[in-house]
Amino acid sequence: MGDPTLEPADFDTMRVGYGLHPSLDVGDLHDGWLPLFAAWLEEAGHRGVREPNAMVLGTVGVDGRPSTRTVLCKGADDRGLTFFTTMSSRKGAQLARSGYASATFPWLTVERQVHVEGRCSPLDRAESLAYWRTRPRGSQVAAWASEQSQPVGGVEELNALYEVAEERLADVEEIPMPDRWGGYRLRPDRVEFWQGGRDRFHDRVECLRGQDGWTVRRLQP
Incomplete structure (x- = not known):
């Protein structure tokens, strides 16, 4: 290059x-x-x-x-x-x-x-x-998954955070703030x-x- x-x-x-x-x-x-x-x-x-x-x-x-x-x-x-x-x-x-x-x-x-x-x-x-x-459910899950501005080890760890939150909230009809x-x-x-x-x-x-x-x-x- x-x-x-x-x-x-x-x-x-x-x-x-x-x-x-x-x-x-x-x-x-x-x-x-x-x-x-x-x-x-x-x-x-x-x-x-x-x-x-x-x-x-x-x-x-x-x-x-x-x-x-x-x-x-x-x-x-x-x-x-x-x-x-x-x-x-x-x-x-x-x-x-x-x-x-x-x-x-x-x-x-x-x-x-x-x-x-x-x-x-x-x-x-x-x-x-x-x-x-009024937020989409996925955005609500993301708010629970992320400690915004905190360091993360990599993409895999970041995706795992979302997956954990998604699983934990799967049976929650109305996700709390x-x-x-x-x-x-x-x-x-x-x-x-x-x-x-x-x-x-x-x-x-x-x-x-x-x-x-x-x-x-x-x-x-």
Whole structure:
């Protein structure tokens, strides 16, 4: 095999143009961030974005280093964005320490992104349980089988963990929710809407939560 290193010139060719959309109207955000976010989310799905509710969740470790991973947003309302995970995982431990997170929806094929920042708190057990009951049985078994983020010896050991959990729960009609599993709500205090612009002169509008509600302002590219 040849040298797999990409030279700078190779990266230079990885360039596309932007400019699908007219400039954002700040007036579209007079009712807050949620209506425009919902409209963009729906449009992304209609335009063929796979899992438009996928978001890159950012947390901060005890050492101050940022950490990101992709999770699925499972709800959005005036209270914020919700998602579900194993709360004893690496991200769960980081959220417990800092209490803050960010989330980015990278709808790059439609030249849009939404970035959200704010406090992130666990949902109460009743809310988490309501969602748990909608999950496919296989996903419920997986939640019992995996101590998320913990090391494992290999694929065979990993598959064995699932098989053991599957066998143990085979006669359980309604699989209970593990204590270590649950949901979070990210309550935004900053939301940024981004659209690609011609010549990298991108369109950015920022919503900031204050004591008297939301303020909206346009940002330079």
